[in-house]
Amino acid sequence: MRYRGIKKGRFISRTNRFAAEVELEGEAVACHVKNTGRCRELLLPGAQVFLEESGNAARKTRYDLVAVYKDEILVNVDSQxxxxxxxxxxxxxxxxxxxxxxxxxxxxxxxxxxxxxxxxxxxxxxxxxxxxxxxxxxxxxxxxxxxxxxxxxxxxxxxxxxxxxxxxxxxxxxxxxxxxxxxxxxxxxxxxxxxxxxxxxxxxxxxxxxxxxxxxxxxxxxxxxPVHLPIFSFHRNVHPAKQNPTGIK
Missing domain, CATH: 3.40.1350.60 (Trna Endonuclease; Chain: A, domain 1)
Known part of the structure; x- marks a missing residue:
């Protein structure tokens, strides 16, 4: 999947779950954070971030924050x-x-x-x-x-x-x-x-x-x-397989 209108900036602060302040071309701008998770180890002051221009003039925020560098690793933070x-x-x-x-x-x-x-x-x-x-x-x-x-x-x-x-x-x-x-x-x-x-x-x-x-x-x-799962002791209780499971809407 691809984004359009990407710009590079520096993260300043997260103002709430959905918004952040980013330095873009020497100016502090408000942007939408497309991830309601904590992202505490990623969204740090000074981190290099990438913004997508929304193209929607009616929006309060012009940009979406979609990626951030953690050390040398670029992490996509767009939950969609x-x-x-x-x-x-x-x-x-x-x-x-x-x-x-x-x-x-x-x-x-x-x-x-x-x-x-x-x-x-x-x-x-x-x-x-x-x-x-x-x-x-x-x-x-x-x-x-x-x-x-x-x-x-x-x-x-x-x-x-x-x-x-x-x-x-x-x-x-x-x-x-x-x-x-x-x-x-x-x-x-x-x-x-x-x-x-x-x-x-x-x-x-x-x-x-x-x-x-x-x-x-x-x-x-x-x-x-590789996927590493914890080990638990369960009693196996599996229903006999059915050829045509029902209930799909």
């Missing part, structure tokens, strides 16, 4: 970008993901109490995909989430239920940077998410983490990285 990149990646055949052949792809499909990001009709049956963007990195490992996410736990649990009822499910973590050595759930910040992820893996949900080539004006999914 992973879904767009994932859709492009799947339409291109999901290179590196080893997914079954995709015949049809739809966005925002409801099943049960959740709306999953992507639904694919594949050569092996229906596949739901939930996409999570990852911007947090510590000691070479990409971590998710950067803040507690009850909504994220719900998505994982619903995906687990879908797979137990006979469907195929993929939790796709789009790491909005490279290089990283691997991916893991952030057990320090939200251990319940890590446990839900481990349960999903045991139930048969596929968990895939992909790094990205990040440039100031683009984000493209790259190659898979």
């Amino acid at each position: 970008a992973p879904n767009a990149a994932a859709e492009e990646w799947m339409r291109a055949g999901a290179p590196g993901g080893e997914l079954p052949g995709i015949r049809r792809l739809r966005r925002e499909v409801v099943w049960g109490n959740s709306r999953f990001d992507l639904f694919a009709e594949t050569e092996e049956g229906p596949l739901f995909v939930e996409v999570k963007g990852v911007t947090l990195e510590k000691n070479g490992t990409a971590l998710f989430p950067d803040a507690p996410t009850l909504r994220g736990v719900k998505h994982v649990e619903e995906m687990t239920r879908w797979v137990k009822e006979g469907g195929m499910g993929l939790l796709l973590f789009v790491i909005q940077m490279r290089p990283v050595l691997g991916f893991a759930p952030n057990m320090e910040t939200h251990p319940e998410f890590g446990e839900a992820l481990a349960r999903a893996k045991e139930a048969g949900v596929r968990i895939l983490a992909m790094d990205c080539q990040v440039l100031p004006d683009s984000l493209n999914i790259g190659a898979p990285v």
Whole structure:
């Protein structure tokens, strides 16, 4: 996916969850932050950032903050970008993901109490995909989430239920940077998410983490990285597989 009208600036401060002040061409300007996460280790005073000009004269803020340098690594912080990149990646055949052949792809499909990001009709049956963007990195490992996410736990649990009822499910973590050595759930910040992820893996949900080539004006999914999950002791309780899971809206 690509941006237009990219400009380089220096981060000054974050004024609230949705806005920041950036020095651009010697002037302090207000911009929209396209990520409501904390990003505390990224959005630091003096950090080099990249802004996209919105092109909407009616907006209060002229620019969107889409990427920031952390040391020598450029990190995309646009929370909308992973879904767009994932859709492009799947339409291109999901290179590196080893997914079954995709015949049809739809966005925002409801099943049960959740709306999953992507639904694919594949050569092996229906596949739901939930996409999570990852911007947090510590000691070479990409971590998710950067803040507690009850909504994220719900998505994982619903995906687990879908797979137990006979469907195929993929939790796709789009790491909005490279290089990283691997991916893991952030057990320090939200251990319940890590446990839900481990349960999903045991139930048969596929968990895939992909790094990205990040440039100031683009984000493209790259190659898979190792996934490291915590070890729990669960009692396996999987429903018999059904040929045609129902409930898709």
